[in-house]
Amino acid sequence: MPVNRNALIRYRTIDNCLRNRYKKWTLEDLIDACSDALYEFQGIDKGVSRRTVQADIEMMRSNKLGYEAPIIVVDKRYYTYSDKNYSITNIPLNHQDMQVLTEVSDLLKQFKGFNHFADLNEMVSKLEDKIYTQKTQGPPLIDFEKNDNLKGLEWIETIRKAIVTKNTMCVTYQSFKAREASTFCFSPYLLKEYRNRWFVLGVSHARYLPLLTLALDRIQTLEEHADAYRENTAIDLATYYNNCIGVTKSPNQKDSQVVFWIDKENAPYVITKPLHHTQQILKEEPEGKILSMRVILNFELERELLGFGAKIKVLGPPILRKRIKEQLQKALDNYDTMPEPEIDLQEGE
Numbered sequence: 001m002p003v004n005r006n007a008l009i010r011y012r013t014i015d016n017c018l019r020n021r022y023k024k025w026t027l028e029d030l031i032d033a034c035s036d037a038l039y040e041f042q043g044i045d046k047g048v049s050r051r052t053v054q055a056d057i058e059m060m061r062s063n064k065l066g067y068e069a070p071i072i073v074v075d076k077r078y079y080t081y082s083d084k085n086y087s088i089t090n091i092p093l094n095h096q097d098m099q100v101l102t103e104v105s106d107l108l109k110q111f112k113g114f115n116h117f118a119d120l121n122e123m124v125s126k127l128e129d130k131i132y133t134q135k136t137q138g139p140p141l142i143d144f145e146k147n148d149n150l151k152g153l154e155w156i157e158t159i160r161k162a163i164v165t166k167n168t169m170c171v172t173y174q175s176f177k178a179r180e181a182s183t184f185c186f187s188p189y190l191l192k193e194y195r196n197r198w199f200v201l202g203v204s205h206a207r208y209l210p211l212l213t214l215a216l217d218r219i220q221t222l223e224e225h226a227d228a229y230r231e232n233t234a235i236d237l238a239t240y241y242n243n244c245i246g247v248t249k250s251p252n253q254k255d256s257q258v259v260f261w262i263d264k265e266n267a268p269y270v271i272t273k274p275l276h277h278t279q280q281i282l283k284e285e286p287e288g289k290i291l292s293m294r295v296i297l298n299f300e301l302e303r304e305l306l307g308f309g310a311k312i313k314v315l316g317p318p319i320l321r322k323r324i325k326e327q328l329q330k331a332l333d334n335y336d337t338m339p340e341p342e343i344d345l346q347e348g349e
Helices: 005-019 027-042 050-061 095-109 120-136 153-165 267-272 299-306 318-337
Strands: 071-074 078-081 168-173 182-194 197-204 211-215 219-225 256-263 280-285 288-295 312-316
Touching (some): 027 153, 153 182, 153 197, 153 219
Antiparallel strands (some): 168 182, 197 211, 256 312
16 A cells, blocks of 8 residues: 555654653644654644544554554553554565665765765665665675664654754653662753764753763653753864763863874774774884874773773873773782672583
């Protein structure tokens, strides 16, 4: 059965809503969400009728599109999925979906090779590989890095829309260090990915308006709030993370020249895949190379350097050298002082 683009947008929107189990969705909520999505993606501002969304729900429940979505009504008012793991995005793509993906892939391929669209290359490769595996029902040709257990991805689209429309969010958040969660108003500015983990940079509406970087996997609830959006006037979002590895930094934090030695066996790996875009070779020695980079001194930098173990030696600045040395000593002490765990370790498992 042919399905037009507007209907597909509504199906995806309803699916995204019902997957968000932190909110109770009335029919009116779904209507508003579909209307917002059509305005954002298609520029349609006349809204969506009640009858249209009701028909969409029945179509999703049916087998006409292959969805058979387990949509139920709770307390005679709230819509949800009876299976919390269900999503229409988990079912095999139909013929029309394949046509749309092929058209998108063909369009994106036209921009391959342009410097301004270099980031699209991996996206196009992923898309082409997905199309190939769906058409041939064979194994993928490219095994991209992924984490199927990654949490927080359901917030990405909600936050992206809030950034575009400049809406304040009410966030319930609990960091790994906090004993309990806290709820506060938050104006989001930028979504940031680091090592398959997502973060959002923005300002809290608390006293003194602190700039925060929140991990999406630590967000418990996220809803739109009526509080006025706080515009970003303090930082350049395009360059804010340029001088750091990872996401841990404060607006006025200064970067430092980090100098380190890497042995000759591992030097090629660091040279072909630099730890940071400012990395450069200072000196070449028979047993290794001395390199430098200008970055913020933070947790992610330490973890990156510690990952090389004995293959690397930090030469400066002194505060970082001392910190790395202390961490390595603690690691050695753990092996010397901690008792062997009483668990059955089996080789190859």
